[in-house]
Amino acid sequence: MKIVCRIVAFAGLAAVAAGMAGCIEPTGYPTMPEAVAGFSQADIDFAVDQAVGGLAQYSARYDAGEGVRRVVNVKDVANDTLSRGASAEALSEQLGQSLRERLTNDGKFIVYNEAAARMAVARGQPVAVVPEFVLYGKLQQRNMRRDNGNVYQEFSLNLRLVDISRSLEVWQTRIPILKAVDRRNAMVN
Numbered sequence: 001m002k003i004v005c006r007i008v009a010f011a012g013l014a015a016v017a018a019g020m021a022g023c024i025e026p027t028g029y030p031t032m033p034e035a036v037a038g039f040s041q042a043d044i045d046f047a048v049d050q051a052v053g054g055l056a057q058y059s060a061r062y063d064a065g066e067g068v069r070r071v072v073n074v075k076d077v078a079n080d081t082l083s084r085g086a087s088a089e090a091l092s093e094q095l096g097q098s099l100r101e102r103l104t105n106d107g108k109f110i111v112y113n114e115a116a117a118r119m120a121v122a123r124g125q126p127v128a129v130v131p132e133f134v135l136y137g138k139l140q141q142r143n144m145r146r147d148n149g150n151v152y153q154e155f156s157l158n159l160r161l162v163d164i165s166r167s168l169e170v171w172q173t174r175i176p177i178l179k180a181v182d183r184r185n186a187m188v189n
Contacts, residue, residue: 044094
């Protein structure tokens with residue numbers, strides 16, 4: 001019994017020593033950084049506000065009456081930037097999630113849940129709602145160097161709305177998201 005206690009105590013002491021030496025990484029939950037490649041949540045919200053505002057103005061042309069909401073399938077925002085790294089992927093993912101959230105809560109649209117519809121079909125259940133529109137998004141980047149070596153980055157959220165019944169692109173917009181960053185924070189290839 002004493003041997004077992006000594007082994008357990010020694011193992012615990014070794015773990016504490018390894019942790020103090022930096023050999024064991026602390027565990028934690030992954031979090032979304034406050035700023036992705038120099039972008040804050042306010043920058044993302046601004047771009048999404050512009051997109052939803054443009055869609056709301058456009059949807060007046062397709063007004064189906066009081067209390068009727070249009071069903072739109074919001075595809076993931078594609079990352080078409082110079083950097084395919086984690087920062088650009090996180091930025092495009094955050095833009096897509098924010099777009100879905102805002103359109104769902106806007107009151108003029110219903111966001112189609114493609115994954116839930118696939119699961120319903122797999123179970124043999126009918127899908128009661130079919131999307132009328134598909135919203136495609138693409139995040140693009142352009143870098144320009146200044147004389148002092150800093151990089152002026154222009155990101156743009158490009159959106160296209162396609163009417164499924166007519167297979168026509170009925171709306172599109174380009175929303176610039178501008179940031180000036182220093183060389184070490186620039187998202188370059």
